[in-house]
Structure formats: C-alpha cells, structure tokens
Amino acid sequence: MNMSGETVKSAMKSAIATLLASCLWVAAAPPQSAQAQQAPAAVPDNARALPHKSSPYQPVKIPKPAKAFYEAYGGVNNLIVRRTASGNLIRFSYRVVDPARAKALGEKSATPYLIGQRSHAMLQIPVMDKIGQLRQSGTPEAGQEYWMVFSNKGNPIKAGDRVNVVIGSFHFDGLLVE
Template sequence: MLLVSSIQVSSAFAESAFPEEARPAVPARTVAAPARASPYSPVKVPKHAMAYYDLYGGVDNLHVRRTASGNLIRFSYRVTDPVIAKVLADKSATPYLFGQRSRALLQIPVMDKIGQLRQSGPLEVGQEYWMVFSNKGNLIKAGDRVNVMIGSFHIDGLVVE
C-alpha cells in the first residue's frame, strides 16, 4: 500500500513540476506504409541489345515513359533504317504493350476526331516517332519491364521510366 501511494504521489509531483506548456513534447510515432518497389532494377537497355534492335528493327534510342499521371505510356524511338522499320508505321498492324509483371496487354486508344494516338506515314532517317498506350487503372508502373509488339516486330524487356 505504501508503494502504491508513493507512486501516485511521485507521478502527481512530476505533472505539477512541468506546467502544460513547458512539458517536453513527445513525438508521435507515425507508421509509414512500406513502399512497394518493382522487382526490377531500372537499367538502360544494354549496348548489344541496342545494336540488335538497330540491325533487326531499324530503330534505336528506345524509351518507354509514363505520362499524364501514369494514365498513358509513351513508347518513342528513332528510325535508323526506314525500310526495316516500316512495320512500325503501318496503320494496319495493331501495336500492343505487354507488362511482364502485371500481365496487362495495353492498346493504343482511338480518339473520335484524331484517330489512333500514334505517328504513321513515311519514315525518315534520324526522325523520332512515338505512340501512346492507354494505362487506365495504372496497371504498369515505373520500373516495370514491358514488351512492345507491332505485327512481327517485338522489343522485349524495356524498362518504364
């Protein structure tokens, strides 16, 4: 009993020793949700792969980037050989973007007055071209690896920036 009363007295004394304004602030603990990271490291396409795509597809300077708050994925490339890369500008070939992690298959959206959100027509050497894929629901995130498939043309393992 003596022990219990001494604990109550000491706690009451400690509270009266520090007025409400002068009490040391105790930082509130916040628990941050762990960030879900991609299992892939964001590395650039190796030089030997770039040389392969240059010879095989007639393109280089390949980039896949998220735009419009992640609702669109932009695939851009530079043409080095227009004869080999003509399948990229073919309007009859349907382009797809396949997410390796999410297994999502994205298509190019078609706007009423504009048509497909991609460049087509005759290709020129050294010119950059692009196409935009709809990423509704953010199925593909930055750091994910994707494959671009346009007819018989396939580019595998590009990292989304």
C-alpha cells in the same frame, strides 16, 4: 495364389485398423475457421499472409548488345518507354535509323500492344473520335523520332516495370518504363 485363412484375417484386420486410425486422425484435427475454408486449397495459408517483396536490384537501361540488335533488326534506336504525368498513358518512342526496316512499325494495319511483364496487362492504343489512333504512322524518315501512346487506365503498368512492345512481327522485349 492360395492364402490361408489366417493370412487373410490378419490382412483385413490391418487394413481396418489403418482406416480407423486415419478417420480418428481427421476427426481429431482442429476445425478450420470460416475464412480459411473459403480460401483456395492450392495456396498455402502462409503464402497469403506474406507481402510481396520487391527486388533489391535496381533496373538498368537496355544493354548495348540489345541496342545493336534492335538497330539491325528493326532499323530503330533510342527506344524509350515513359509514363505521362497522370500515369494514365504510356508513351513509346523510337528514332528511325533505317527507314526500309522500320517501315512496318508505321503501318496502320499493324496493331501495337504493350505487355507488362509483371502485371501481364496488355495495353492498346486508344482511338479518339476526331483524331484517330494516338500514334504516328506513314513512311518513316531517317533521323526522325516517332511515338505512340498506350492507354494505362487503372495503372497496371508502373514506373520501373519491364514491358514488351509488339508491333506486327516486331518484338521489343524488356524495355524499362521510366
């Protein structure tokens, strides 16, 4: 490919002019404040200034199809997640309908977790020195209500939040904290 000398000179002049114009544009930009320079570049300035808006929709209880699924899947119903009066503990309770299916929920080898959908906090059951884990375990009986308590130190999970409870292979998703 042969380019004439004039074509090369005009291409070089155009590239230099573009480079100089971009340098002048950057130099003419107003300097950022020290606070803005320390902020991460990935988040725009206006996103940091806006407060978090809460949803105008009120949370609802577990839908009927979900209740039927949990009853058939885990052998439990009446799933309730409540904060204690102090807010430092969250109680998850359930009623056993089918003891054979719900047997895995009471096993001591299955470690339960409560995961907040908003805060992404993963809570565990506290272990007391003389008492042990704050949960009921053993062979479940039909019609009996069982519970387990999760530590909510620092209050990452608040009333009205949605949480997922994971116990071994069981997942109870989207439960509302009362």
